[in-house]
Every structure is written in C-alpha cells, then in structure tokens.
Amino acid sequence: MKFKPEIPDSRLSADTLEPDYSQAQNFGKIHLGEQCLFLRRFSGISYLPYGQIVKAWLRQEEVRARMCCATANFDQFYLVMACTDGQERRGQVIDKASGQRCLDHISAKNPDVTIGYVKPQE
Numbered sequence: 001m002k003f004k005p006e007i008p009d010s011r012l013s014a015d016t017l018e019p020d021y022s023q024a025q026n027f028g029k030i031h032l033g034e035q036c037l038f039l040r041r042f043s044g045i046s047y048l049p050y051g052q053i054v055k056a057w058l059r060q061e062e063v064r065a066r067m068c069c070a071t072a073n074f075d076q077f078y079l080v081m082a083c084t085d086g087q088e089r090r091g092q093v094i095d096k097a098s099g100q101r102c103l104d105h106i107s108a109k110n111p112d113v114t115i116g117y118v119k120p121q122e
C-alpha cells in the first residue's frame with residue numbers, strides 16, 4: 001500500500017506504516033494507529049504523526065434535505081486538526097461519539113495538543 005505524508009517533512013518508512021495501519025481503529029475516513037493518524041483520500045491513504053498536531057476539535061455540519069412530505073436533517077461530523085505547518089486538515093468521522101474517541105486518542109498520544117475549538121483573535 002502506498003502512503004503519502006500530510007506534511008512533507010514528516011516521512012516515515014513503509015515498514016513502520018504498514019503494521020500501524022493494519023491494526024488501526026476505523027472511524028470512517030479516519031484510522032487511528034499507534035504512531036499516526038491515517039486519512040483515507042480518493043488518491044490513497046495519507047498519514048499524520050500525532051506529534052505534528054497542535055490543535056484538534058470536532059466540527060458539526062448540518063445538511064437539510066427536502067423530501068416529498070418533510071425536511072430531513074443529516075448532520076455530518078468532521079475531525080479538524082491544526083498542524084505544525086500552519087495548515088488545517090480534516091476527515092469525516094461516523095458520528096459525534098466516534099469523533100470524541102478520536103480526540104481522546106489524539107490527546108493520549110500527544111499530551112501537548114489543545115483539544116477543542118478556540119476562536120481566532122481578530
């Protein structure tokens with residue numbers, strides 16, 4: 001399997017990534033390994049070492065759909081991470097409980113990460 005680093009200067013060997021991905025917990029498009037967080041993309045799988053994550057939070061996006069007799073609400077949840085390169089990355093999780101388990105796992109692997117959204121100062 002081919003792995004692509006989310007941050008180019010954080011390359012890891014395939015010998016490290018293969019076993020980590022194979023035992024990783026699946027939370028939708030995010031897989032949590034022991035050393036890295038894996039994001040499933042259209043072009044393959046990218047990885048992000050936990051040490052590269054500065055902040056992490058859940059984002060809930062509301063999608064309303066009009067149906068023949070009513071309006072349905074479909075909430076989608078995303079794990080959003082601010083990284084050491086100044087970029088934000090996000091991956092969709094199954095539900096809010098899965099997202100919370102992802103946040104707990106990230107904070108266990110990297111105690112320095114800030115959990116929760118903080119509005120930027122203007």
